[in-house]
Amino acid sequence: MGAERVAAPQPLLLHQNGVIAAAAKDAPLVLGLQPSALVDHVARVDFSLLDQIPGERGGSFPVAREEVENILSKVKSHILSSPNDPSPLRTIAGGSVANTIRGLTVGFGVSCGMIGACGDDEQGDFFVDYMSFSRLNLSKLRKKKGPTAQCVCLVDEEGNRTMRPCLLSAVKIQADEFTNKDFSGSKWLVLRYSAYNMDIINAAIRIAKQEGVSVSLDLASFEMVGKFRQPLTELLESGYIDLCFANEDEATELLRGKQDASPETALEFLAKCCEWAVVTLGSNGCIARHGKEIVRVPAIGEAKAIDATGAGDLFASGFIYGLIKGLSLEECCKVGSCSGASVVLSLGGEVTPENWQWMYKQMRIRGLPVPDLLRK
Secondary structure: OOOEEEEOOOOOOOOOOOOOOOOOOOOOOOEEEEEEEEEEEEEEOHHHHOOOOOOOOEEOOOHHHHHHHHHOOOHHHHHHHHEEOOOOOOEEOOOOOHHHOOOOOOOHHHHHEEEEEOOHHHHHHHHHHHHHHHOEEEEEEEEEEEOOOOEEEOOOOOOOEEEEEEEEOOOOOHHHHHHHHHHHOOEEEEOOOOOHHHHHHHHHHHHHHOOEHHHHHHOOOOOHHOOOHHHHHHHHOOOOOOOEEEEHHHHHHHHOOOOOOOOOHHHHHHHHHEEEEEEOHHOOOOEEEEOOOOEEEOOOOOOOOOOOOOHHHHHHHHHHHHHHHHOHHHHHHHHHHHHHHHOOOOOOOOOOOHHHHHHHHHHHOOOOOOOHHHHO
């Protein structure tokens, strides 16, 4: 295959450090599938730059590597400075799944690992170093000859994000590379919908189910849902998805053309396919369903968004933490609302140490159990 395993960081299965131990030795409790490691270039820019790049504002539109370099060359002349964020341009290890599992490990003390591939280039080395520093188990991440995926994330004056990923030329794990050992001992598999990776997703789900692993799916983007609705519907109706997250745009796009394409109707559809279904509604909070139970939880009003990047990813971190801790559906949503709100307080899809402390305070105010890592 021309791939080598990335050496894992020190094991994370230490109760005394507040890390939730996995069911089997060295197996992360939560395993994130990100076929291609991704490096994000995140910048706050004025609206005029968004009119100069391909694709619609506010969405995620794939571009070639040359276009990534072209956009980055223009960013400096359109940068917005903020007194609340002294670093208006950041480079971080990115990707929705990476954001979610990094949040689970760093903020909630849940042992997590990643399965996927990175390139043998500077960006690949950066990704490995960045995620290892966050205490992620990378023993299932393969290093391959070729480029690592990159994404430019442009944040406008209102905190909305426009994503331009370069994925198609990047190295990625292949469906025939998975083994049962990759999934054995884990309890959750976290993945993101991508019509371009359906063979990889289906292979991972099939083996995960053989190993008794529950599957969490994020619907990715309204563009992905709209352009590739049929394979997504088939995946949802397969019965293999245990937990599904969608934002309001993705939820309504899923049912576009139906008589009632509201978030509530989408939640009802998702709940027929999955044990847990969640639709996030931005400033209006979220709605969720588990069996016959339906809850609506408001957003955290104290959060003033600088950058919405990663809000859904970190909501998923909090919600999954709640499930692991055995919390009620409403409590899971409240934890998700706290963690989702914490990431929008600064630039990029990563929570700062100060904003983790802000989140713990919000959890205490709402009577929610804070992670064990905070207990002496």
